[in-house]
Every structure is written in C-alpha cells, then in structure tokens.
Amino acid sequence: MDEGTVRTLTPHVIGVLVRRGADFATAEDAVQDALVEAVRTWPADPPRDPKAWLITVAWRKFLDATRSDVARRRREEVIDAEPPPGPASERDDTLWLYFLCAHPSLTPASAVALTLRAVGGLTTRQIAQAYLVPEATMAQRISRAKRTVSGVRLDRPGDVGTVLRVLYLIFNEGYSGDVDLAAEAIRLTRQLAAVVDHPEVSGLLALMLLHHARRAARTDADGRLVPLTEQDRGAWDTGLIAEGVRILQAALARDRLGEYQAQAAVAALHADARTAAETDWHQIVEWYDELVRLTDSPIARLNRAVALGEADGAPAGLAALAELDPSLPRHTAVAAYLHERTGDLDRAARLYAEAALRAPNLPEREHLLRQAARLNARSGR
Incomplete structure (x- = not known):
C-alpha cells in the first residue's frame, strides 16, 4: 500500500463522510479504522479505485459505530440507507478540512496535531514521535481537538491566514522521529495551493521551499549549527530555489503583498547571492x-x-x-553579534554566553557557547 496515496486520500474520505451526516470525530475515527483494514487487505487484493474503497469501508465502520451507540439513535435518518458502491465523487473537501482543523477555537498545538492527523493522514504515534511527546498525550490532544470542532459548521469561508499560521508552525518544527515535518508542511501547503487561489498561500509555499533548499548546509558533519554566512552554498538545492523564486514572482505580480511573500523575498535575496559578501542587504x-x-x-x-x-x-x-524589548527571543544573541562587528570582543563574548543560557534548543545553545569561547580565546581569556 502506497503511504503517500493513502495520506492524500484521507482528507477526501473524511469530507465525504461528514457531508453524509457523520460528525467530524466519528468520521475521522471511521477513516482510521478503514485505513487499518486497508493495511490488512490491500497487499493481497488491491482495489481498482482506492478512494471509493476507503469511502465504502469507512462509511460501514461509521454505521457500525453509530448503530451500536444507543445514545445516537436520534440520527437514524442519517444512516437508514447505505449509499451504493460506485466511483467516488470528485468533490474536493480538502479546503473545508483545512479550515476546520485550524479553527480559531483550537489552541495552536491542537490545530497542528489535528491538521497532521486529519489532513496529513499521519498516525497518532507518528505525530507524537515528531513532537517528542508520549503517544497517550498526543492521543488526548487530538481527541480534545476533535470534540471541539465536531459541532462546528463552516457555513462561510474560513480564515486562510489561520490555516497558513498552522502550516508555518508545522514547518518550523523541522525534523524529528521518522516524520520530516518540514517536508510534510511543504506537501500540505502544495495541497492547499491546489485548492485555493491566494497569493499568501503561494508566498508561504515559496518561503518554505527557499528555506528548505538550505537544509543540507545548516549543520556540519558533527550536527553543529552552521550560520548562514558560513554555509556551503554549493550544497543548497538549486531546484527548490528556482521553484520558490518562480512561485514568489508570480505571487508578487498580483500586487497583494502579505507577510509570507515579504519573508520569502528576503529568503530569495539570500539564495540569490553567490557568496555571503554579495548579499544585497540594503534591499533586505x-x-x-x-x-x-x-x-x-x-x-x-x-x-x-x-x-x-x-x-x-x-x-x-x-x-x-x-529600541526593542531586551526580553525578545534572540535579542541578546543579536546584540552579541553586532557588538562583535564593532570590535568590542569582551562585551560580545559575555553576551554570547548570556544568550546561550536563553537558547531555545541544545544545538543553538552549543553554537552560542562556541562563539563565546572563540572570542575569549582571541582575547587571551
């Protein structure tokens, strides 16, 4: 069974069940049960129409769950007849699911988890491993999120900006476990771009591609962070850069500038410089x-x-x-860098060491400590 195909089909199948009358939580559970059945049966007997097969089996799972629940008998009018098997509808409910999973009533963490589960098709275990939390914790988070949105009806367009923020949160998590969240965020954003015509969706996709293009050069062989100015630009993915620039240019041409397009423009200027010294900082x-x-x-x-x-x-x-609040994340690290540029090495070293104590992760902390040690060595301390 092709995992990519299954993950692409998941939001479509959930959408079909919801349109037939299933509440979101029960529909998502039924689709997950159908996927388990697919894992068991498809290798020996692959269906001719995977989407139609998943819809049929998921609908039956939903009926079984509903009929066995006495408290839900008021919904008999929804389930009194099973739709006949046949080719699956071509209606695309993906955009509706994006809006639902990024609903404002959800916390950012819950919206991210629900998006990865319902739209991305990842298992609870995969999401838990990616976020380095126990599977039971992630299961509870997803269950609460499903209960929250089960009664929500999207009778008006959702907020694209909220969806984009959720996708950007996923992208910024990067990689951990067996799921590459940066790549997953790009896949989901490509999927979103296919169903909604919005320049900021293109802007976010371009931003992701341009950042992802530098991924191989961000760490050295020992896993240590490599600053942008010191990265091996020959290791950057020129194909992703070209695609990101092309998408960004098309978005900017629509003259509806947004924050993701502006960020992507900065990333494009960095990507365009053959060396760090050639970076067009004034335009940035x-x-x-x-x-x-x-x-x-x-x-x-x-x-x-x-x-x-x-x-x-x-x-x-x-x-x-x-002019800025010193408590801002990375404020002290920026101050250290700028003081080093002025030649005040003692003050810069102290600030690098102080910034290391506030670093959000271990690789960044170790990088800042190395910067402090480097300057202290130059000062003879």
Missing part, C-alpha cells in the same frame, strides 16, 4: 520595512536590526536594537 532592509509595516512584529524588527547592521554598519544595527 527594504523588505523588512515592508514586513514591519504589514505586521508590526517585534521579531521582524529584530531581524531588521541585523540587516541594518550589515547594510549600514553595526552601530546602526545597535541603534535599531536599542
């Missing part, structure tokens, strides 16, 4: 100006301070940094 500052205008994000302002330090000199970057 201009794109960060656009991003700040669109979002007023403190993180965008922090990144702008770095870019300004490269474009106009470290003092200019430090002046911009002084």
Whole structure:
C-alpha cells in the first residue's frame, strides 16, 4: 500500500463522510479504522479505485459505530440507507478540512496535531514521535481537538491566514522521529495551493521551499549549527530555489503583498547571492520595512536590526536594537553579534554566553557557547 496515496486520500474520505451526516470525530475515527483494514487487505487484493474503497469501508465502520451507540439513535435518518458502491465523487473537501482543523477555537498545538492527523493522514504515534511527546498525550490532544470542532459548521469561508499560521508552525518544527515535518508542511501547503487561489498561500509555499533548499548546509558533519554566512552554498538545492523564486514572482505580480511573500523575498535575496559578501542587504532592509509595516512584529524588527547592521554598519544595527524589548527571543544573541562587528570582543563574548543560557534548543545553545569561547580565546581569556 502506497503511504503517500493513502495520506492524500484521507482528507477526501473524511469530507465525504461528514457531508453524509457523520460528525467530524466519528468520521475521522471511521477513516482510521478503514485505513487499518486497508493495511490488512490491500497487499493481497488491491482495489481498482482506492478512494471509493476507503469511502465504502469507512462509511460501514461509521454505521457500525453509530448503530451500536444507543445514545445516537436520534440520527437514524442519517444512516437508514447505505449509499451504493460506485466511483467516488470528485468533490474536493480538502479546503473545508483545512479550515476546520485550524479553527480559531483550537489552541495552536491542537490545530497542528489535528491538521497532521486529519489532513496529513499521519498516525497518532507518528505525530507524537515528531513532537517528542508520549503517544497517550498526543492521543488526548487530538481527541480534545476533535470534540471541539465536531459541532462546528463552516457555513462561510474560513480564515486562510489561520490555516497558513498552522502550516508555518508545522514547518518550523523541522525534523524529528521518522516524520520530516518540514517536508510534510511543504506537501500540505502544495495541497492547499491546489485548492485555493491566494497569493499568501503561494508566498508561504515559496518561503518554505527557499528555506528548505538550505537544509543540507545548516549543520556540519558533527550536527553543529552552521550560520548562514558560513554555509556551503554549493550544497543548497538549486531546484527548490528556482521553484520558490518562480512561485514568489508570480505571487508578487498580483500586487497583494502579505507577510509570507515579504519573508520569502528576503529568503530569495539570500539564495540569490553567490557568496555571503554579495548579499544585497540594503534591499533586505527594504523588505523588512515592508514586513514591519504589514505586521508590526517585534521579531521582524529584530531581524531588521541585523540587516541594518550589515547594510549600514553595526552601530546602526545597535541603534535599531536599542529600541526593542531586551526580553525578545534572540535579542541578546543579536546584540552579541553586532557588538562583535564593532570590535568590542569582551562585551560580545559575555553576551554570547548570556544568550546561550536563553537558547531555545541544545544545538543553538552549543553554537552560542562556541562563539563565546572563540572570542575569549582571541582575547587571551
């Protein structure tokens, strides 16, 4: 059984069951039961129409579950006749499921888990392994999310921005366990782009592709972080870069700029530079100006301070940094970098060590400690 095909079909089958009257939670459970049946029977007897087979079996599983539940007998009018087998409907419910799984009533963590389960077709175990939590914990999270959205009816268009934020959260988790969440986020965003015509969907897809293109160069052979300026650009995936730039250009041509397009434009400028020294930092500052205008994000302002330090000199970057809240994530690391650029190595070393204590993960912490040790060695300490 081809796992990719099954994961692609999962949201379609859930959508069909919901349109026939199943509540979301029961429909999702029925589809998972059908997938278990598929794993058992397809290798010896593969169906001619996998989607139709999954719909038929999932619907029967739903009927069995509903008929055995006395409390749900009020729904007899929904289940009094099983639709006859035949070719599956071509209606695509994927977009509806994206909106449902990213419903504002869900926490970001729950929305991510439900999206990976219902739209991505991942198992609870795979999602738990990817997020490094016990399977029972993830099962509870998914169950609560399903109960929350079971009574939701999307009788008006959902919020594309909310869906994009959920997908971006998935992408930023990167890789852990046997599921590559960055690749999964790209797959889901491609799927979303196929069913909704929105420049920000294209912007997010371009951003993901451009970042993913640098993945092989982000760590060395020992697994240590490699800063962008020191990465082997020959290891970047030029195919993904070309695709990301093409998608971004088409989105920008529609003249409906959004935050993901602006971020993708910054990533494209980094990808376009043959060496770190050739990076067009002045244009990057201009794109960060656009991003700040669109979002007023403190993180965008922090990144702008770095870019300004490269474009106009470290003092200019430090002046911009002084206007920001020092408690911002990575604020101290940026201050360390800019002070190093001014030649104040002692202060930079202290700030790198301080930033290491606040690092969000072990690889970043070790990188910052190495930076502090490097400067201390240069100062003879």
